[in-house]
Amino acid sequence: MAADVKKLKQRVCEAVDRRAAQLIETADWIHAHPEIGHQEVEASKRLTGMLQSEGIAVEMGTAGMATAFKADLGSASASTRPRVAILAEYDALPGLGHGCGHNLIGTSAVGAGLALKEIAPELGGSIWVLGTPAEESAAPNSGGKVHMVNAGVFEDVDAAIMFHPGTETAITLDRSLAARGFEFYFHGRAAHAAGAPEEGINALDAVVLMYNAISVLRQQVRSDVRIHGIILSGGAAANIIPDYAAIRYRTRADDSDYLAEVVERVVACAEGAARATGCKLEWKEYMPGYENTMPNKVLLDLMTENLRSIGVQVSNERRRSGRGSTDFGNVSRRVPGIEARIAITEVLETPGHSIEFREAAGSDMGRKAMLTAAKGLAMTAVDLLTNPEHLKRAREVFEADKRKR
């Protein structure tokens, strides 16, 4: 058995290498043609095209999202369980392009899928490659994975694995931040700013007051909290008292419970600003909440071992702190999951969501990391679908983690 597993892993690695040129070409193309969340039409077409060209059945529009997909690699037996899902992302950031390197995530998942397809009949279960749109919180209704969780997609999945580019190669138990997103709309009354300002109700003033109130609030919350926003609208002309202004905030904290408390205080800041200015306030959550991740130790160990077996230096601790949020959090609280970070730059200090990180996502080191990730994902799927013990233990750890929260 053990010898067979080793051979299967060798075969998936060779299968990734055989497709290296094609995968790199696709990663580079997506990098050069960035599309933001829910508009990843060309990226999803290219990725699914690669899968279909090798006879893999692809469903588009999963969970009601046009650019989502579910590729079914099939299985030998009638039994489709256990099932491993390999997650793809391919959305970009507005104005910045692939400053988070999702072009590499999508291609790594497809690379793993194509490799696994070759040995699928020899595995005891099945595999999906899931195309999950709009991970970045820039687009309204982003959080493709949350929509998929809510649509029940992960009820038919036993483990979810994915890769994310980083500034260090580290697979850790660190949790991402829980995050929610809000938009606040202030409605006032327009008036001539010189001739009759006393007739106006200034909606921009309300936004400014809210912005300042939030800045003050920041001192009185736990240090893990992040509240950050942009002004969406601040008036039409300097000689008109703005009758409408709007602001968008992301709010984050270690856990969803404390985040709920923070959100109440953020809303209170908006209400206070509306009251102070006489504006009418409307607000809404513009996207679903992201839960903090719950990385699975069993999957972490398998992924670490597999990457080390092909000569990758993997740490289980990060050298650099600083956390973001991901819709993979919601997935990892539904099924055992792990996200492997592989470095795409030698410069540890490279900030995410930056021009430097975007360059790294189109660099040779980035391309190599993508291929390495494809191998690591495929090998870990081999482990999970050849030895039922792994999934059993992953599930036990998952349940125990959930009890601890």
Ligand SMILES: [Zn+2]
């Ligand atoms: Zn990202």
